[in-house]
Amino acid sequence: MSILNEKRKILVSCPQRISPILKEEVSLLGYPVISEQDTFVETLGNLEDAMRLNLFIRTGHRVLLFLEEFPAANPDALYKGFYGIKWEDFIEKDGYISVSSYAEHESVKDTRFPNLKAKDAIVDRFRDKFGKRPDSGSERKGVMIYFYWVKNHCSVFFDTSGVTLTKRNYRKIPFKAPMQEALAAAVLIAAGWKGEGNFVNPMCGSGTLAIEAALMGLDKAPGLLRSEYAFMHLKGFDREAWAKIRHEARLQGRKSLNGKIIATDISREAIRASIQNAKTAGVDHLIEFKLCDFRDTEIPMGGGTVLLNPEYGERLGKVAELEEIYKGIGDFFKKKCLGYKGYVFTGNFDLAKKIGLRTKRRIPFFNGNIDCRLLEYELYEGSRKPGKGGSEIRENEGKIDNQEGKEE
Secondary structure, eight states: OOGGGSOEEEEEEOOTTOHHHHHHHHHHTTOOOOEEOSSEEEEEEOHHHHHHHHHHOSSOSEEEEEEEEEEOSSHHHHHHHHHTSOGGGTSOTTOEEEEEEEEEOTTOSSTHHHHHHHHHHHHHHHHHHHSOOOEEOSSOOSEEEEEEEETTEEEEEEESSOSOTTOOSOOSSOOSSOOOHHHHHHHHHHTTOSSBSEEEESSOTTSHHHHHHHHHHHTOOGGGGOOOOGGGGSTTOOHHHHHHHHHHHHHSSOSSOBSOEEEEESOHHHHHHHHHHHHHHTOGGGEEEEESOGGGOOOOTTOEEEEEOOOOOOSHHHHHHHHHHHHHHHHHHHHHOTTSEEEEEESOHHHHHTTOSOOSEEEEEEETTEEEEEEEEEOOSSOEEEOGGGOEEEOOSOOOOOOOOOOO
């Protein structure tokens, strides 16, 4: 029996600021949360559990399955430690290996150096034992090995995901600078989207938020859209177990939604890309796409969530143009979205002030290296004032408090 069938440490990596959401995801999937760090959540499981996590996790990037650890005071010790691992138990002699790492060590001047040292140790072991070595290179395919080398300690993992999990394989036609799928899922979870009520996404771009909203509303495993994972290249990969996991995932979830998903954009190219991406994801029948200015977006009765991801503006002239857009978002919320929860995801806090509404929450995210906020607005049917005994009542005057929220 392979040691990968034993319970061992699993790290699910993620961008900064997403780990609290990922932690909740891991827990809801029935896995214990051992620890939470800025860029990963630690749990326990075997290779089959790693397969499940790859299939079901929405907000993570990679599922790393622990293999071995050893002291490594210098590059020679790193080589020796890697050479001592029984790689032949996990890698075919004619396979392909890819090595990547995170290293904090005085000997590392070039990030490629420790990767090369580890790779040399692995292929040298194969050559010495079998007279044949697996192929290797910088291409991220085959068996993927990841290690942390910090100070004098090295922890070695199999990267069971391969291509990052944020690549769901449905976004065949990107548009401008699309939001990554895992970030979109995290934003939706932070906004409280659970597939109940309506979801409206003006300025939809390539449709990522609307598509992720549909997948989440159906409770459809995002990994079902992919056919390739790095764990498939491990020696002894159990195809029957993987087929069973996928079959069970297909059976769960809902067939329809309790509300509408509406996505609009002023760009014909964006709508065309969104429709094609939604078709690839298998949710095009659940999303109403429309070519129009965001102000003309239909807002169905019954309430729900309306979420916009406007441009942030990087050039001075562009920022000036966007001021009117952000002011228009405030007017759109006040005039058309009463009874909804409104959200704006932006990386430009000065422009966000132009919306002119008080924020209830300002949830921090990163979009790449851009410091962003998900701004939440409660769009009441009138303003709220404290009533007797400290309770709050609504005044049906059609007013919205327009004080700007302060940065947390």
